[in-house]
Amino acid sequence: MSVETTEVVEVQNQNQKEIYAKARQWFSQYFVSGKSVVDYEDPETGTIIGNGIAQIGTDPFGLIKYNIEYNIRIDTKDGKFRVVTKIIKHTNTDTNGTYDVNYLSKDRESLAVQHVSKIVSDINKYVIDPKIDNKSNW
16 A cells, blocks of 8 residues: 655756755745654755655545655755655544545545655755755845
């Protein structure tokens, strides 16, 4: 049931420290709830690891929320970074609580993959965006 993706992105004219700083800023802006946390960060190696929970949809009546728990790791080097995501668990939440899901439909699996792909896309845009300048002297 777990899905893992890896993507390496080339970043022109940015060194490891600049890419790391932008990736860390992305985590600070994206992981804003107490359920999504950065578990590990090391500026020297350029690694950041976080865990998150996201709602990816609902049943047709809107009574059951479909959730995923996932892990995201970003490794940075001069001129590039790697994003590794892993969907750890699927859960449902209804009026009785939250419980693990043991079977996934193709639609639900597709929703999870789409959500993780969007996260990776958001990271890529944030790190590559030249308007986000850590050296700015505003």
